[in-house]
Amino acid sequence: MFDGMQKRVVSMWFPRLASDRVLRARPLEGPFALTIRQASANRIYCLNDIAEQHGLHRGMSHADARAFCPDLQSRPADQASDGRFLNVLRRWAMRYCPWVGFEGVDGLVLDITGAAHLFGGEAMMLADMRQKLGRARLTARIGLGDTRGAAWALAHYGEGCAEPGHLLRVMSSLPVAALRLDDKTATALQRLGLRTIGDLEGTARAPLTRRFGPDLLMRLDQALGRQPEQITPLPEPPKYSVRMTLPDPIGLSDDVMAATSRLLDQLCSRLQAREAGARVLCLTLRRVDQEAQTVELRLARPLRDAARILPLFERGVAGIDAGFGIDQIRLEAAQVESLPVQQVSHVSAGQVDRLDDLITRIGTRIGLDNIQRFLPANSHIPERSFLITPAAYSEAEGPWIALRPRPLRLFAPEPIGGTGARPPQRFRWRRMSLSTARATGPERIAPEWWLEDDNWRSGLRDYWHVETCQGRRLWLFYTPQNPGWFVQGEFA
Template sequence: MFDATRQRHIVSVWFPRLPSDRALRLQPAEGPFVLSVRAQNSDRVHCLNPAAERAGLHRGMALSQARAFCPDLHSRPADPAGDMRFLQGLRRWAGRYSPLVGLDGPDGLALDIGGVDHLFGGTDALLGDIRHRLSRAGLTVRVGLAATPAAAWAMSHYGDGDSRLADLPVAALRLDPDTVTALQRLGLRSIGDVRGTARAPLARRFGQGLLDRLDQLEGLRAESIAPLADQPRFAVRLTLPEPIGLVSDVMAGTGRLLERLCRTLERHGAGALALRLTLRRVDGESRHADLRLATTMRAPERILPLFAPGVEGVDAGFGIDQLRLEATRTAPMPQRQVTTGGAPDGEDVADLLTRLGTRVGLDNIRRIVPSDSHIPEHSFALAPSGGKPPPPAPRLRPHWLFPPEPVSARGPRPPQQFRWRRMGLTSAEVTGPERICPEWWRPDRDWPHGIRDYWRIETRQGPRLWMFHTPQNPAWFVQGEFA
């Protein structure tokens, strides 16, 4: 059974109002406040502040009903992804107290403080420091301390400073609501009541899951804290013994940083898409030189010349004493074999686009990319040249596409002989049809209604055409040609 005298070294930090606290930190609001999510075809309360709770609101109620109860209610849409990023930031912050910090659900942290609490003046001083710092940051927090992660979670969610585990409600066992209700109907309302009941009847009635929760609480079933690995941060720094100001000196320092940064990128199988060079002057101010790349790169000899225009435009003041280089955007970059002819194909074009992009902006250099549309005229679009190339078009389309040109032919089947552009052609092989309808959600004055049956036709004379037939108004047209 659980021994309360064992060394207590697991801390559970629970943020019961994490989403609303984060939202109010970003944009304060007076009075009742809630965050809403879309569920069951209606907007429902996701998280609320104490003023909203005092007004009688609760989680899960319809937002329209909440507004009827509280006319002066302030509301915003919830951002679960942003809340998780914020919790990850809190996890990194909690590393000041312990090297073992893991997430405990979507709104909590678990810390193993065994062997480190004396560094903060004891366990009570450590817990007090956690509460003080988080409360000062505007976060509602509850902290629990116990010998196991399950017991610490129960203390933070349902206990107070003087609570005993045996007196906590059965919901502190982290059971589903139906199991909690069934246990309460049997008169088992606290953890002590459940622990005092024979295990065999509990297993037959509720399954092994209930016994596993009890064993986790008492430390009879292992439950560890799994710290998440931080994402690699690709940044290097060079502090100079003497200030520099010449462009050549800054470029030389940047070259040294690039070699270190690119080795780190290579170890992680990544390449840079955007870089920022920060030059700290002796007066404490910093100047930046940003570089966006047309494709992923990690070759110092290719990247360094691209920094020259940005470095030349930096005001060095009385000198620069520190350089910092960071890859602000990265992407996976697998190894590529270099041919005997030199660099892989496409690198020269990527370097040219990057050089032009530093002058006019990569967003102003456009390219034609496939677009997700079955309409031939809408199957391509203009997109900025920078960034990851789009996936290839999933449908087979002609290499040359032009406005429909009528041909002399009749009938729903592809004609054996027809004339196109003053040429007499004979069909040798036909493939199709592919029936295409206009996109009703995207009005097109050139194709307002009707259907088209497209065929790929190879002619004996050589041209490989893309033709379509319109059943609603029988006629044949050529709209494209394959290479």
Template sequence: MFDGMQKRVVSMWFPRLASDRVLRIRQISGPFALTLKEHNANRLYCLNETAERQGLYRGMSFSDARAFCPDLISATARPDLEARFLASLRRWAMRWCPWVGIEGNDGLVLDITGSAHLFGGEAEMLDIMRSRLIHTGLSVRIGLGDTRGAAWARAHYGEGAALADLPVAALRLDEGTVTGLKRMGLRTIGQLSDTPRAPLARRFGSELLMRLDQALGAQPEQICPVVEPPHYGVRLSLPEPIGLEADVMAAIARLLERLCNKLAKQQAGARVLCLTLRRVDAAAQDVELRLARPMRNARSILSLFQRGVTDVDAGFGIDQIRLEAVQVESLPARQITHIGTRNPDRRDDLISRIGTRIGLENVHRFLPADSHIPERAFIIAPAAYSQPESGWVSLHPRPVLIFPPEPIVATGNRPPTHFRWRRTELTTGRTTGPERIAPEWWLDDPNWHRGLRDYWRVETRQGRRLWMFYTPQNPGWFVQGEFA
């Protein structure tokens, strides 16, 4: 479409992006700076114009800054929030052209080829950009050029200057290269372009010439727009308010079909869903659904919403329903074969159903742990956020129920013939053992202060199958578990 048309690029530089973001919310008339800890020292990260006029600068020690400017107001920098803010500015800039990329951590680059005439020309477009950004409280410098490098150079070193008159630092070079060029007497881009290339390449490497060619247009440089992540949200506005549970569930079913189709196209599944029901009085109620596995089957998910919808107060009616998958995981398609009929997802679906009643985080499973001590040989983890282990390795059987050791009265190093446990007289029928277990000497466990343990499986004539141990170093008998 644009074959033969001269490429035009706009570079937006926000020199005070971090401080402007904070000052848009918190108005401060005096000197203000954001600080960031670097190499165990608190330094100025970004500051407003008032602070710069008082001699403060980026990278300055915060203690020195307070000595120079006692009235300095400071706050801690949040680079993560600044990145999100810059991403929102990128989305805003897409009103000017579809090709918008992020330049570093404080700039944007726009390919406005073929779109300037929609706003009255390039000059008018830049004026509108600048006025709208300044109106929102942002400091901005805008450069225009035939290449990305030229636009960046004008935004940072002179908006209306000729490219040849700009300093060599405008070529996006590192400080060492800029210093070396100045020592050779090469201070502007024009002087650099008139210098023989071979000596420059031998001394400074190929990156210098690449940056020069990119700025002059001899070497192309692409503008890569950021790919928007898929949004998994659907909404339904109702012509008439509804309040019956059956009507709400029918509306949710329609939304789930649309949402699951979106998920299927991206081969993804929802782990957390948020249902928002807006009433006619503008109040809204949320129903959150957490799943034990990523799902995109509308029919299976719909039944899990039933309990949450039942507890909703519809008031005078619901006129809008919104459904969003707020946490999504990969769910690729699986090959269906004729071998095997077991459904590995049934367990996770059961966990999801139980979780809707008691909370997904309250459903636990046992997982093996790397320890030969019986009470440390397992951990308890949330079932929805862990995978079952098939590698339970034990040379000797372990009881289903393990509890703290309970002493019994007995003598000798073999299980007693008769003993009393939990107010019950028991008679030994059959025994298996012993299995000697030594304590973990590298851990200080008061439960193992008696030393070695010789474990026995004891089947009593009364039907109890106990797990007992004897401590030979400090003689005594204990019951620690019971087999099913």
């Protein structure tokens, strides 16, 4: 910022940020609202313009809203996605100036001092903002002033532009709530007859300070430029990348691995300083003919140990075509996760590390998502008692706990002949004639009523552990509601 240059601030307010985000992805006709759970009741969180025209408003209970507007379409709000969308808008707004920060959960603030002339002036800049936001189907209100407080007030209560040095003249007619006051303070001021900022400015300051504290006059002074208020842009996330330019081209795999080792030492030092670990590493090799080849390494666990990471690059580096030589190598941690320092056991740490390295090595050939593990699930239904998840993105849990023995193999129920509530003495299964030698049971399992599963529509099941004379150890069940016998598993 140059000395003597008048500071200019833009405030963008998105009053329907959440609903606009949802409707951009899935347009709907008619009234629409997002709901949020508050105090044991669903309340309106955000709504579109048509819903407001029907008399609905934020904070209204969902039941009352449906009574006023039977055609209302609604869905639960996703505040995390709204926050990510606002961050996308923040990055987009950096096209106008480098200083862009958040203004609450539904607004942005931009310090455009010295940048408006790049767009033909302030009026042309604001027109460009409105045009692009309107094209993106986003409802936005924009204010421009000398201070952050003035820009916020104009965006929320005036949507206008205050000429440099004339803040009080523009803001004097705005309500006192435009000073970013809480509802209680704004209501108390209105009861005293102080309804506008002009009324507040013309009142003695000492009585206001005694009654409302210093925050009221601080907000007034910030809006009128008597007290500075900074705009703090969101810092960009750190980038973990290192590069090496070679004086002479190289082409041997051993030379590339030696250079990669030096880069890994530097990169892992940066990761350790921030207690982070790399999950995806990209090694880019630039040849002398300006062509580049990339070796991507996806790790089963976040790592910052150069000695463990380096051997995992060997297979990818061996397949590189060096051409007439490689003159530049760049290593980047494309995906980084938190990896705080923690106490580990000298007995188990090595075993876990070797398993993670093995998963990484196999994953480079068939993909990490194709290496899966079984995890226990909290359900007494046999089909729902386990989960299958990628081993690289899950942790091995404790031992399996089963009150009754479970078969090693489970499959879809296969019907067999038999009548009565006890296992049949003779039955045929998979083209084999079997006879029961010993039967243990029954173990009655009831369906989980809160889940819909067509395989359990028959109701209760009585499970039996059956040992046959032919050596098969099977898991049979009987359905009392619809009499029938089925085989669902086989013990080892």
